[in-house]
Amino acid sequence: MAKGPVPQTGDDELPLNVDEDVVIDERAFFAKPAIGKKSALPAQPAKEEHYHGHRERLRSRFREHGDAALADYEILELLLFRLIPRRDTKPIAKALIERFGSLSGVFGAPIALLQEVKGVGETVALDLKLISTIAHRTLKSELKGKEVLSSWSSVIQYCHAAMAHEAREQFRILFLDKRNALIADEVQGRGTVDHTPVYPREVVKRALELSATALILVHNHPSGDPTPSRADIDMTKTIIDTAAPLGIAIHDHIIIGKNGHVSFRALRLLS
Structure with missing residues (x-):
């Protein structure tokens, strides 16, 4: 089909200097479905994210063998499952360990530095610091008195x-x-x-x-x-x-x- 300026002759006609293929595609995309008509395509089942099986395998290893069966980044993954439920947290856990050197380094890091790691927002950073505070208070309570x-x-x-x-x-x-x-x-x-x-x-x-x-x-x-x-x-x-x-x-x-x-x-x- 020839491309080029399209003459403008009325309300339903194409604007000047617009590609006909682009306009047809956009109209088809935004068109409202006909009332009372069923879609010709069958409904597609929701896609299960690839990391769901990985999460369950990690949980099973922790449940059956304890923390000794998991690397530091995997322990952090288990925690991040709860804090970031709809994302693959493995790359985030690895990036945190790489940036701060260890689990204790992650929990000891300032909130601002935690947020510099891709995937860690203010809420997750605050939750990590809360867990760190709980650990400190637990150790301190063992000394009191x-x-x-x-x-x-x-x-x-x-x-x-x-x-x-x-x-x-x-x-x-x-x-x-x-x-x-x-x-x-x-x-x-x-x-x-x-x-x-x-x-x-x-x-x-x-x-x-x-x-x-x-x-x-x-x-x-x-x-x-x-x-x-x-x-x-x-x-x-x-x-x-x-x-x-x-x-x-x-x-x-x-x-x-x-x-x-x-x-x-x-x-x-x-x-």
Whole structure:
């Protein structure tokens, strides 16, 4: 059929410079079906998405063999099934693990960074942080009121979950009573990627307000390397010297990195 300008002669005629094939196609697409007439084509059954079978297989493996049968990204997939029910979540789970390095890295990541991963919107990011918060609170509840020094592995697990993936340095204090039971856990300062201002007098003042007789100092190194700096050592000594005359002991100073921790007591850096 010849193509080219079409003369305009009336309301039902084609507009100028419009391809006849295009117009015919559009009219056919938008045409209303004739009333009372049945479609000549049989109704097509709803297509089952390819990932539905995959989801059920993952659930079955988890149900029958537990988490040991699944990779980290598959565990994350199981969770994302609930948060994103109508999408294939395998590529999203893999992208999250690749971006943040591990499951703990995913749950420790800031909301803004989570949303940079394709497929993760604000709602999903908030849900991931909620789950992370529940995990932190669970670990913290295991410490509350218990003799902390006899639950040292729980202390390390809690501090790692709370601080290892923070993008900025954070200085935290665990306040203990005379039985070394946890009274309070407070973040005393937040700083930059490599420094947090710490004021020894404020640390001691808060300990007196809580009637604490011992402290465990904790801070993180966003670089991932928990090795103490000269400034870390000097600051710890100043706090010890300020607290000792008031009968407040410093049991330890722990530095948390992404893949480990360092204890000042273990390194014999506490005098």
